[in-house]
Amino acid sequence: MVYTRSMMKQKKSAEAKTNNQTWLNLPFDLTLLIMQRMSLKDNIRASVVCKTWHKASVSVRVEDPTPWAMFIPIYKDQYQLYDPSRGKTHIVKFPKIGGLEICYSRDGWLLMHEERSFKDYLFFNPFTHERIEVAWPRMWFISDAIAFSCAPTSSSCVLVSVSDISKTFICIKTYRPTTKKWTTLTLPNQLPLTHKGFRHIVFSNGVFYCLTKIGCLGMFDLYTNSWNVLLEPPPKFFEISDDQCFMTEYQGDVYLVYSHGPNRKPTFLKLDLTNRKWTVKRRLPGLTFYLGFQSAVTTNRDFVDTQRLNVRSLSNVWIKPPINVSNLFKS
Structure with a gap:
């Protein structure tokens, strides 16, 4: 094949254009x-x-949906659902939750128990009023930590209870709402006897993370049925009171948030599983933390409702609304 001078120029021009392409020139x-x-x-x-x-x-x-705040007035058979994105409060009358306390929240569901009993547990959806009873064993003891992995209507939901901690062993019970079957595991305990109970528990990526009141982190893996402990407490953990420390998760990462008050910036810590330690993060761009004692919800929204974030009550909880929440509350 014979190349003319014009053909050679076109070829060189095409090669130069190809060599000069960058990521900015992508379709x-x-x-x-x-x-x-x-x-x-x-x-x-x-x-x-x-x-x-x-x-x-x-x-x-x-963007993740904005969580709603749920408030249960004392001695009243009703509760309030607050939508921070619209600044609107819905009062819901439902006598069947009278005398119940919230102990955990996830995926729009609450785990509740009788106020004077730690044996009568049930799942409750405050948006649809659905109730799912927990088939509690007759012989039982008070749980030191209890949580569930996802909505109880899912076949993959697992309720986990950590209790009966001794010097050498720890008892972990798992319950599947779809089969109503309990499984008891007795595992070697690595927590010190002075752990003083658990402060927070969250589920992330197949693992239940249980933070004790002295900063030790117990980790129960659902897939391997193993219990491991990170003994080193987070930085400045003992400088923070119980009502200023919150643990949450987002897309596989576990965080601690120290709330220093309305006029001071919070401190963020991220769990580094590779190096087995907590690391301080100055900024977490794009994430918003909704803090509560029974649950702390993390989203990728920029909206922060400072007025409601400063509320401190054992009966208040942040909860993710269902997709069709606008149809449930049209007024």
């Missing part, structure tokens, strides 16, 4: 596919590169 559809596979943190970083990347990253970024 927009391909850029969208890349942004969809990024984590929220990487998505936010990519959005500041250029206008094209900003448009692509924002268009694929899905």
Whole structure:
């Protein structure tokens, strides 16, 4: 084949154009596919590169729904659901929750028990009023920590109770609402006898994380039925009171939040499982923490309701609303 001078120039021009291509020259559809596979943190970083990347990253970024706050007045057969995104409170009259206390919340469901009994547990959905009784064993003892992995209507839901901690062993019971069967595990205990009970418990990526009042972290793995302990307490843990420390999770990461009051910035800590320690984070861009004693919910929204975040009550809890919540509360 014979190349003319004009053909050679065209070839060199095409080669130069190819060599000068960068990530900024990607087709927009391909850029969208890349942004969809990024984590929220990487998505936010990519959005500041250029206008094209900003448009692509924002268009694929899905915000989590804003959690609602639930308030149960004492001695009243009703409760309040507060929607912070609209600043609206819904009063719900439901006598069947009278005398019940909240002990855990996840995926729009509450785990509750009788006020004077730690044996009569049930799941309750405050948006749909659904109740699911827990088939509690006759011979039982008070749980030091109790939580569940996901909505009790799911076949993968597991309720976990940690109790009967001795010098050498710890008793962990698991319960599946769909089969109503309990399983008892007696595992070697690595917690010190002075652990003083648990302060918080969260479920993340197949593991229940149980934080004790002296900063030790017990970890129960559902898949391996193993119990491991991180003995080193988080930084400045003993400088924070019980009502200023909150544990939460988001997409596989576990966090601690120290709330220092309305006029001071909170302290964020992230669990580093690789190095088995807590690390202090100055900023966590894109994440919002809704703090409560029974549950702390983390979302990727920029909205923060400071008025309700400062509420301190043992009967208050943050809870994720269902997708069709607007149909349930039309008024």
